[in-house]
Structure formats: C-alpha cells, structure tokens
Amino acid sequence: MGYFNCIALACLMALSFSSIDVGLAARHLQQMSPMPTLPTTTLPPLPSIPNLPQPTMPRPGALPPLPTMPALPTFPAIPTATLPPLPSMPSIPTIPTAIPSIPFLSPPPSPSSTP
Secondary structure, X not given: OHHHHXXXXXXXXXXXXXXXXXXXXXHHHHHXXXXXXXXXXXXXXXXXXXXXXXXXXXXXXXXXXXXXXXXXXXOOOOOOOOOOOOOOOOOOOXXXXXXXXXXXXXXXXOOOOOO
16 A cells, blocks of 8 residues: 555656646747748548439338247146145243332331430
8 A cells, every 4th residue: 555655646746847847838838929820721622422322121011021930849847846834833922011010118227226
C-alpha cells in the first residue's frame, strides 16, 4: 500500500511540474503579436454516389413454408418413490403466562431493650 502511495505522489508531482511550463507557454502565446491570416484553399467537390440497382424483396406470401418439427421421442415413466411417514413430534410445553405475586416481607422486629 505504501508503494502505491509513493507512485501516486510521484505522478502528482510530475503533473504539477509539467503544468508550470504549459502555463508559461500559454502566456507567451497570448502576448505574441496576432498571427497573419493564412491563405485558404478550395476543396474539390465530392464525387456523386452512383445509382445502384435496388434489390427486390420477395413477398411475404411467396416465402417457402417452414419445415415441420419432428416428433420428440417418448420417455419411459419414472417410478415414484414413496417416503416413510414422519415420526410424530413431541408436544411443546406451554409457558405459564400468569406472573406469581411477590410476597411482602415485613421488616424484622426491632430489638426491645430490657433493663
């Protein structure tokens, strides 16, 4: 992973240093005197496309009939397997829904002082 980061950093630095020269070249081109106009030439006309004969398409009714599909072979009957009956599941015990009452505990008796 560190090697990839090093290559990415090197590419970023090379790109940033190369853009400095591009910026200076663009400034130099802007400060130059205007370019003289170049002579224009006329292009020869394009050759015309010859008229080719159009293919004749057959009518939909004139198409030959499609071949018929041959009959598929019949497969022998596969014997069916009968499974033994599943064992009966034990019944699930029911969870009591009534919450038992918590007995109220009285505080311990206070010690009586006897003289």
